[in-house]
Structure formats: C-alpha cells, structure tokens
Amino acid sequence: MVNMYSPEDRTAKAIIRDTAVELFGEHGVDAVPLRAVAQRCELSQPLIIKHYGSREGLVRAADEHVLGLLGNALEAAANAKGSGVVSALGDPVVTRYVLRLLTSSGERASAAYARLHDFSRATVRRLHEEGHVAADADIDELATVLLAHDLSVLFLRDRIAETTGTDPLSPTGLTSWTATVARLYSGKAVTAVADSVATRSQPPSSRPTM
Structure with a gap:
C-alpha cells in the first residue's frame, strides 16, 4: 500500500508553512519574501528561520506538504474514495500552488512532477498486483495517462464547473x-x-x- 501523507497539527510551524503555500500560490515563489509570510501569519521572521532554516527550507516544506496532499488525492482516486479526493483538493489554495509549481520551469517543477509520477506508478503497480489492471498493460504509460487525467481535472476545475454547472471535485x-x-x-x-x-x-x- 502507498504510504499516505499525514499533515502535522496547526502548530506555529504548520501555520507558517500553510501561509507560505497560500502566498506562493497567489504570487509565485520568487515574488514572496519572508517578510510577507511573517506579516500574513503575524509571526516574526526569526521564528520562520528557527523552524525552516532559510527561505529555501520553507519552499521545500511547502512543496512537500502540497505534493503530499496531492498524493493522498491520487491514492483516494485510485481507490474510488471520492471523499478523500474532495478533502485533499477541496481547498483552492492547493490548486493554485500545484498549478504554479508544475507549469513553471526549472528543477522544482521537474522534481515535483517526477515525484507525482512515481506515486502514480506505485499506485498502478499495486492495482496491477491486486488484479485490477490488465496483465499486458504498460505500467509506466498507464501511470502517466492517469496522472495527466487527474491533473487536468485539477487545473481545469473552474472551467469544467462553468461548463457543466457542477464542481467536478x-x-x-x-x-x-x-x-x-x-x-x-x-x-x-x-x-x-x-x-x-x-x-x-x-x-x-x-x-x-x-
């Protein structure tokens, strides 16, 4: 079974991370200094450094958190657990962050997609072992197609809702x-x-x- 991501409780450290996710999703990582994060969450910059070591450490923590939530959603989708998908992706803050992350250029985007693909491949391999995937299926290709489908719904969520009249998530x-x-x-x-x-x-x- 794929290991599920478990976000920590709402400690000061988690509040800082969640605030960073919100701001990074709104404006992009490069446009958000630590000062802005500190002001938004009403905590000090030294406290941010204490918990995350540096701005880069905070960015890594934000990436880890959001990718963990998205991994939970992929697992829930694979197991047909609709409530799991909704709980993981119901917050538009997550959607904005993932959209900026995966459509940007550079190593962060590549590493993020590679991690999601690895997670998707592990899920498909497990389903294959359980007999839910055709014996002759290409695991890597199937994982890629399913990941692309899931991400397309995430990124086009608002447009789909406008067209169908219902939020697809x-x-x-x-x-x-x-x-x-x-x-x-x-x-x-x-x-x-x-x-x-x-x-x-x-x-x-x-x-x-x-």
Missing part, C-alpha cells in the same frame, strides 16, 4: 465525473473509439478487410 460532481470516465475508458461511452483502438491493436493479418 465536489461529492456530486466527482460521482458523475467518475461514472462518465469509467464509461469512456471501458469503451461504452464512445464505441467508435473503442473499435478503432481494438482494430489498431490487432496484428495486420487479423484485421478486417474491405
């Missing part, structure tokens, strides 16, 4: 979204696509001819 929206995706992946929603994929996967000698 709300309990009601998630139930409907999951059902539609299940029909799509099973080939029941768009049969022409399923037939086309099945035909392409057949060896040339067994494909139907005109």
Whole structure:
C-alpha cells in the first residue's frame, strides 16, 4: 500500500508553512519574501528561520506538504474514495500552488512532477498486483495517462464547473465525473473509439478487410 501523507497539527510551524503555500500560490515563489509570510501569519521572521532554516527550507516544506496532499488525492482516486479526493483538493489554495509549481520551469517543477509520477506508478503497480489492471498493460504509460487525467481535472476545475454547472471535485460532481470516465475508458461511452483502438491493436493479418 502507498504510504499516505499525514499533515502535522496547526502548530506555529504548520501555520507558517500553510501561509507560505497560500502566498506562493497567489504570487509565485520568487515574488514572496519572508517578510510577507511573517506579516500574513503575524509571526516574526526569526521564528520562520528557527523552524525552516532559510527561505529555501520553507519552499521545500511547502512543496512537500502540497505534493503530499496531492498524493493522498491520487491514492483516494485510485481507490474510488471520492471523499478523500474532495478533502485533499477541496481547498483552492492547493490548486493554485500545484498549478504554479508544475507549469513553471526549472528543477522544482521537474522534481515535483517526477515525484507525482512515481506515486502514480506505485499506485498502478499495486492495482496491477491486486488484479485490477490488465496483465499486458504498460505500467509506466498507464501511470502517466492517469496522472495527466487527474491533473487536468485539477487545473481545469473552474472551467469544467462553468461548463457543466457542477464542481467536478465536489461529492456530486466527482460521482458523475467518475461514472462518465469509467464509461469512456471501458469503451461504452464512445464505441467508435473503442473499435478503432481494438482494430489498431490487432496484428495486420487479423484485421478486417474491405
């Protein structure tokens, strides 16, 4: 089983981290000095340094926290636990942070995506071992596709809600979204696509001819 991330209680250290997540998501890491974090959470800069050592240490802690929450959501989604997804991603602060992090350039973005992909791959491998994934499935490719799907819902959440009238990550929206995706992946929603994929996967000698 994938190890779940457990955020610490609301200590001063956690308050500083959560405030940093909020500000970094709003303005970007480079635009937020420690002074701004201290002012927002009404604590001193020396206390921030005491807990995190440096600004870079605070950034690493913020990344770790948000990626841990997102990892929890991926695990919940894989286990069809809708409430887990909602609780992990219900806060738009997390969405803003992840969006900025993964769409930026540099080592932080690459490392963050690599970690999420590793988590997704571990989840798919576990599902494969439990018999929930086809024996001939490419684990790495499946993990990549599923991660891309989950992130697309996260990043396009507001636009999807505007179009459908329902937040896709709300309990009601998630139930409907999951059902539609299940029909799509099973080939029941768009049969022409399923037939086309099945035909392409057949060896040339067994494909139907005109």
